[in-house]
Structures are given as structure tokens and as C-alpha cells.
Amino acid sequence: MSNPSSLSQRVQNIKPSPTLAITARAKALKAAGEDIIGLGAGEPDFDTPDHIKEAAIAAIWAGDTKYTAVDGTPAVKAAVAEKFKRENGLEYSAAEISVNSGGKHTIYNAMMATLNPGDEVIIPTPYWVSYPDIVLLAGGTPVFVHTSIDTSFKMTPEALKAAITPKTKWLIFNSPSNPSGAAYTEAEIRALGAVLERHPQVHIFADDIYEHVIYDDFKFVTIAQAVPALKGRTLTMNGVAKAYAMTGWRIGYAGGDAKLIKAMAKVQSQSTSNPCSISQAATVAALTGPQDFLAERAAVFQERRDLVVGMLNDAEGLSCPTPEGAFYVYPSLAGCAGKKTPGGKRIDTDEDFVTYILEDFGVAAVHGAAFGLSPHFRVSYATSTEALTEACSRIQDACAKLT
Ligand SMILES: Cc1ncc(COP(=O)(O)O)c(C=O)c1O
Numbered sequence: 001m002s003n004p005s006s007l008s009q010r011v012q013n014i015k016p017s018p019t020l021a022i023t024a025r026a027k028a029l030k031a032a033g034e035d036i037i038g039l040g041a042g043e044p045d046f047d048t049p050d051h052i053k054e055a056a057i058a059a060i061w062a063g064d065t066k067y068t069a070v071d072g073t074p075a076v077k078a079a080v081a082e083k084f085k086r087e088n089g090l091e092y093s094a095a096e097i098s099v100n101s102g103g104k105h106t107i108y109n110a111m112m113a114t115l116n117p118g119d120e121v122i123i124p125t126p127y128w129v130s131y132p133d134i135v136l137l138a139g140g141t142p143v144f145v146h147t148s149i150d151t152s153f154k155m156t157p158e159a160l161k162a163a164i165t166p167k168t169k170w171l172i173f174n175s176p177s178n179p180s181g182a183a184y185t186e187a188e189i190r191a192l193g194a195v196l197e198r199h200p201q202v203h204i205f206a207d208d209i210y211e212h213v214i215y216d217d218f219k220f221v222t223i224a225q226a227v228p229a230l231k232g233r234t235l236t237m238n239g240v241a242k243a244y245a246m247t248g249w250r251i252g253y254a255g256g257d258a259k260l261i262k263a264m265a266k267v268q269s270q271s272t273s274n275p276c277s278i279s280q281a282a283t284v285a286a287l288t289g290p291q292d293f294l295a296e297r298a299a300v301f302q303e304r305r306d307l308v309v310g311m312l313n314d315a316e317g318l319s320c321p322t323p324e325g326a327f328y329v330y331p332s333l334a335g336c337a338g339k340k341t342p343g344g345k346r347i348d349t350d351e352d353f354v355t356y357i358l359e360d361f362g363v364a365a366v367h368g369a370a371f372g373l374s375p376h377f378r379v380s381y382a383t384s385t386e387a388l389t390e391a392c393s394r395i396q397d398a399c400a401k402l403t
Pocket residue numbers: 042101102103104105128174177178207209239240241247250251252
């Protein structure tokens with residue numbers, strides 16, 4: 001494959017994940033002996049709880065080491081059904097549940113199972129980096145609805161309405177959001193739901209993966225719960241990665257219409273087959289075991305959020321809203337644009353800014369253009385308070401040195 005033209009058009013249409021790239025770059029610089037603080041990673045710094053690890057070890061000894069049903073064992077589907085009922089008030093039968101190798105895989109299967117060339121998928125900005133590329137891989141067309149810091153990074157019903165066309169197949173709806181941390185209230189979801197109810201061709205992909213990372217008594221609701229009339233055309237997706245600190249175990253899942261679930265299983269049966277049998281057993285333990293540590297961990301994240309928001313707002317030229325959830329902030333660097341670094345480089349783009357703080361101050365963050373909304377950058381605060389304090393004071397220093 002030395003000739004680039006031997007690569008498919010499909011793969012040439014997409015780019016590698018920029019967040020994984022920045023994490024890899026920060027790791028490489030660190031390995032080379034540089035003093036780097038990584039604020040790029042999208043994973044909790046907590047460990048997977050012991051009772052979950054023990055369930056996985058027990059599964060190995062019990063011989064759960066073989067192929068399973070393609071889209072999940074009866075046990076994991078029952079645990080997912082129980083979770084949806086307990087936490088979201090949603091009833092799904094086993095035939096309406098799909099279990100996959102990570103939430104990313106759930107999205108991939110759903111898009112592969114439904115998109116035809118020309119089908120449009122509405123994606124509000126700033127978006128999680130993988131949405132547009134998965135849509136492109138599946139042959140669809142991403143349609144971006146731009147939000148801004150002035151609407152707290154939330155899509156308005158008017159903006160949604162203006163983006164819907166007869167070709168719209170999906171709206172991808174992520175709350176709390178990666179990268180902004182913005183979460184929609186029940187009233188805001190209902191207002192969007194009123195628009196969606198008038199357009200029966202639109203399906204809703206609800207990415208609830210940050211459901212349990214919420215602050216200040218914010219009440220999380222998922223769209224099928226807030227607007228029951230939309231349940232039949234909503235795929236309610238979640239996963240164990242963020243809530244249970246299980247990013248490496250690779251389990252995501254979704255509840256939705258049985259026909260869609262079956263089509264997703266068909267895609268999965270001809271690609272990855274079942275998700276790891278041991279991870280499925282661990283997921284049963286995660287979803288049915290103790291849940292109290294979720295709020296304890298969210299409280300730790302909330303302290304870090306407050307620290308980071310406070311320190312970044314004290315940095316000259318930055319403006320950092322306070323998010324309702326997830327473990328990211330998405331500050332604007334509009335006040336730094338046009339200024340010069342001590343080395344004489346002009347800050348024209350958010351990529352210039354993140355390059356400056358990485359190369360001159362050893363702080364790795366991700367530029368906003370990667371998430372479709374500039375001039376911003378994303379800081380993940382899923383790291384220790386000590387590292388965050390040091391990183392934010394380096395960013396303050398970097399901003400103060402711009403002229
Ligand atoms: C918004 C969002 N959805 C889905 C995922 C996928 O999670 P995973 O594939 O690790 O389950 C991520 C991970 O970063 C995310 O941020």
C-alpha cells in the first residue's frame with residue numbers, strides 16, 4: 001500500500017482522532033524527559049473499582065472465555081435493562097438492547113446500519129471528535145449546528161429547526177457534552193423535543209456517557225425519558241467507560257427500536273463479533289453493584305472543575321464558563337488572539353495557542369478546531385489537583401507573557 005491511491009476514498013475522507021493524537025504526543029514528550037502535564041485525556045484518573053475487577057477475574061475462572069451472543073449475553077442485557085429502568089425510567093426488552101465494544105462502537109454500528117449516501121446527520125458544535133468521522137465513514141453527511149459561549153454551548157430549538165431537512169436521518173445529542181461540559185435541562189430537552197416531534201424522519205442518538213459526571217445537583221434526564229413520544233426513534237446510548245472508570249474494558253450499550261438493534265447486531269456479527277466476554281461480566285457487576293461511589297467521584301471532579309474554572313478565568317485573555325457536567329472545560333481564548341508569544345509567534349488560531357502552551361510551558365490541551373468551535377481549547381480535568389494547579393498556573397503565565 002505504498003501508493004496512497006490504493007487507500008479507499010472512505011478512509012481518505014476521515015482523520016485520526018486528534019484527542020488520541022495529542023495524548024500520544026504528550027506521552028512521547030514525557031518519555032523523552034520533558035516536563036509535560038497532559039490535559040488532553042478523556043478518561044477518569046480513578047481506578048476501576050475492586051468489585052468490578054473481582055467479577056472479571058471470577059468470570060475467567062468460571063470459563064466465560066468463549067464467544068458469546070453477538071450483541072451481549074442475556075446477563076449483561078438484563079443488567080442494562082435494569083439500569084435503564086432504575087436510572088432513566090425507560091423500559092427496554094432484551095431485543096431492544098445492544099452491547100458493543102465501547103460507546104464509540106455503538107455509534108459506529110448505528111451509523112453503519114442506517115446511513116445511505118446523502119443522509120444527513122445533525123451534529124451540534126462543539127462536538128465529540130469522532131461523530132463527524134464516523135458519519136463520514138458510514139457514507140453520511142454531517143450537518144453542523146453552531147452553538148456559542150453565549151448560548152452556554154447549547155443548541156436552541158430555532159437552530160435545530162433550521163438545520164432539519166427531508167434528508168435528516170439523525171440528530172446526535174450529547175449531554176453532558178464532551179468537550180464543553182454543557183448539560184441540557186429537562187425544559188431545554190422538551191423544547192428541542194417539540195421541534196423533533198414535528199419531523200418523524202429524524203432519529204435521535206442520545207449519547208449519555210457522562211450521565212453520572214454531573215455537578216451542583218443538576219438533574220440529568222435523557223431525551224426518551226423527557227419526551228416519551230420520541231422513544232421509538234431514539235437510540236439511548238451509554239457505557240461503563242466514564243462512570244465506572246472502565247475505559248480500557250471497552251463496553252458501550254444502547255436501548256432502542258428492535259429493528260435497529262437487530263441491524264446493528266448484523267453489522268457487529270460481520271465485524272467484531274461479541275464484545276469481550278470478560279468485560280461483559282465486569283459490566284454486569286458495574287451496573288448491578290454498589291453505585292454510591294459515582295456521586296463521591298463526581299464530588300471530586302466538581303472540586304477540580306471549580307479550581308480550573310477559577311484559575312483559567314484569572315488568566316489574561318481567557319474566559320471559561322462553568323460547565324454542568326463531564327470532566328472538561330472549554331475556555332475561549334478570543335482575548336489572546338492577535339497577540340505575540342515571547343518567541344515572536346502570533347496567536348492566530350487555537351492550534352497556535354495549544355502549540356505555544358505545549359512547547360513553551362509543557363501543558364498539553366486540545367485545540368477547539370478539533371471539536372468544530374474556535375477560538376477555544378479543551379482542558380480535561382480528569383487528573384490530580386496538584387497537576388491541575390501547576391498546569392493552570394503555567395497557562396496563566398503563558399497568557400501573561402503574550403504581548
Ligand atoms: C461524548 C463521548 N461519547 C462516547 C465516547 C466513547 O466512549 P467509549 O468508546 O470509550 O465507551 C466518548 C469517549 O471519549 C465520549 O467522550
